[in-house]
Amino acid sequence: MSTTSQTMLNHGLLEDQDPVPPHMGFFPFPSNLTSLPPLGFHQSRSLKAFSTIPPSLASDAPSSNLSETFFSSATTKQREDITSPGCRGSQLLSLNRSSANLWAWGDVGESLTGKRGGGDLDHHHHHLGVSSMKMKKIKGRRKVREPRFCFKTMSDVDVLDDGYKWRKYGQKVVKNTQHPRSYYRCTQDNCRVKKRVERLAEDPRMVITTYEGRHAHSPSHDMEDQSQTPSHLNNFFW
DNA sequence: CGTATTTGACCGGCGC
DNA sequence: GCGCCGGTCAAATACG
Numbered sequence: 001m002s003t004t005s006q007t008m009l010n011h012g013l014l015e016d017q018d019p020v021p022p023h024m025g026f027f028p029f030p031s032n033l034t035s036l037p038p039l040g041f042h043q044s045r046s047l048k049a050f051s052t053i054p055p056s057l058a059s060d061a062p063s064s065n066l067s068e069t070f071f072s073s074a075t076t077k078q079r080e081d082i083t084s085p086g087c088r089g090s091q092l093l094s095l096n097r098s099s100a101n102l103w104a105w106g107d108v109g110e111s112l113t114g115k116r117g118g119g120d121l122d123h124h125h126h127h128l129g130v131s132s133m134k135m136k137k138i139k140g141r142r143k144v145r146e147p148r149f150c151f152k153t154m155s156d157v158d159v160l161d162d163g164y165k166w167r168k169y170g171q172k173v174v175k176n177t178q179h180p181r182s183y184y185r186c187t188q189d190n191c192r193v194k195k196r197v198e199r200l201a202e203d204p205r206m207v208i209t210t211y212e213g214r215h216a217h218s219p220s221h222d223m224e225d226q227s228q229t230p231s232h233l234n235n236f237f238w
Numbered sequence: 239c240g241t242a243t244t245t246g247a248c249c250g251g252c253g254c
Numbered sequence: 255g256c257g258c259c260g261g262t263c264a265a266a267t268a269c270g
Binding site: 168 | 241242243244253
C-alpha cells in the first residue's frame with residue numbers, strides 16, 4: 001500500500017504548506033472510511049489526500065484492486081469535475097483547494113442558493129447536484145450542508161467495506177454516464193450519514209465514493225475487537 | 239417471515 | 255412557467 005503514497009506524490013497531491021509527515025497522512029485516520037474529519041480540520045487545511053489506505057479497506061475488500069486512492073472533501077460539482085474527461089488525480093487536489101471546497105462547510109450555501117450572487121464560485125457554472133430535498137434549513141433561510149467527503153479508488157467492487165452498515169435506498173442513472181449511481185444510508189437509527197457510489201465514466205475501473213455527514217456512533221461492523229478504535233476518536237466527531 | 243433491494247414515481251431546484 | 259435532472263420515497267419484490 002505504500003505505493004499509494006508514491007502515486008499521490010507523483011500526482012502532486014501532497015504539496016502545500018502543511019507540515020505533515022507524508023507517511024501518515026494528515027491526521028490519524030480511523031479504521032473506517034466513512035469517518036469524517038472535524039470541520040475545523042477541513043477549514044484549516046482545506047483537505048487533501050491521505051497517503052495511507054484505511055486498514056479495513058485494504059483487508060476487508062481483498063478483491064478490490066486498490067492501486068490508487070484519493071481522499072478529499074468535495075462538492076457534487078467537484079465530483080462531477082473529477083468525472084469529467086481529462087481530470088486526473090492532480091486536478092482532484094487542486095479542486096479541493098479551490099473555493100468550491102467551502103461548500104462542504106455550508107459557507108457557500110447562500111451563494112449557492114443565490115447562484116448569481118456567488119459569482120466567484122461559479123466558474124464552471126453548471127448545476128450543482130444538490131441533494132435537494134433533505135437539506136437542513138436554519139431559521140428557514142440558511143441551508144446547511146452536511147460535510148462531504150469523497151475519494152476515488154480503483155476497485156472491482158462497488159461498495160467498499162468501511163466498517164459501517166449501509167442500506168441502499170436508491171439508484172439513478174445520471175446523465176452522460178453509463179453506470180448508475182447508487183445511494184446508501186447508514187442503517188444505524190438516528191444516523192443520517194449517506195454515501196453514494198458510482199463508477200467513473202471514462203474509466204469504469206475507478207469507483208467514486210462520496211460520504212455525506214458524520215457518524216454519531218462507532219462502526220457497527222462485526223469486528224469483535226472494537227478495542228482497536230480509540231474512543232477519543234470515534235464517538236463524537238466521527 | 240423479517241429485512242434488504244429494486245425500481246418507478248415523486249419532489250424540489252435550477253436553467254432556459 | 256415549464257421541463258430537465260439529481261436525489262429520495264416507498265411499494266413490490268427478492269433474499270436469508
